[in-house]
Amino acid sequence: MKKKKYLGIGLLFVCCFLAGRTAGKLQAAFVPAAQMTVEEAKLAVIIDDFGYNGAGTAEMLALDIPFTAAVLPFSSHTAENAAQAKAAGKEVIIHMPMESLTGKPEWVGDGAVCRGMSAAEVRQCMEAAYSAVPQAAGVNNHMGSAVMEDANTLGCVLDVVREKGGVFVDSVTTAESKCGTLAGEKGVPLLERDVFLDSTTEKSVVEERLREAANIAKAKGSAVAIGHVGPEGGVLTAQVLAEMAPELEKEGIRFVTVSELAGSH
Known part of the structure; x- marks a missing residue:
């Protein structure tokens, strides 16, 4: 299977916005402070979209908290960004491009x-991604609403993740x-996204x-x-993460990697 080439970083920006806007409606509801009863949080x-030296790459890697860097496996700086994240002590997973229900197919990358891919073709894609990001402790979906709704294709993805011994994070784009x-049936550790953090211009939105x-x-x-x-x-x-992390840690929030969180479930 021949890989398609990205049509430019601008298209990646568009697909990120589309995924964020689509999934924004699915974000978990605000939980009032009065309901906070769990001792350990x-x-x-x-952090998605490592792999092309996007704005904020250095700033993210300098953060003094554990986080998981999701690296696009077939991008211009995949190997470089994955190695930098690992050297900075961050966990690395594959930000796997998957077909979306919205936008142009080429935006996925x-x-x-x-x-419609055969099991062998899906496996070829996944094996290539793991070869490109050998540090990967798991996978999350880049866009991918169409695949996430398709049990056959998604099942083939999860088969490879299970064989690699990794965790899958559903970005909840649908x-x-x-x-x-499927993850339960196949015995794949699964996490699901609760909140998208970003805003293009409003710091207060990210803080909220x-x-x-x-x-x-x-x-x-x-x-x-x-x-x-x-x-x-x-x-x-x-x-915002740099400024708020110390405050949140004082409140009892413990920042963890996805592997640690999946292992505690």
């Missing part, structure tokens, strides 16, 4: 898993995801979303928040 932060059922994620963690014991490098979040999201 774990927050796993995932190189090596995407698509509906409310009709089949991942919860990080606070929302912290409140969910306090109420339920854990939460998963996803941000991005690049213009959708990048420097601004890194700034």
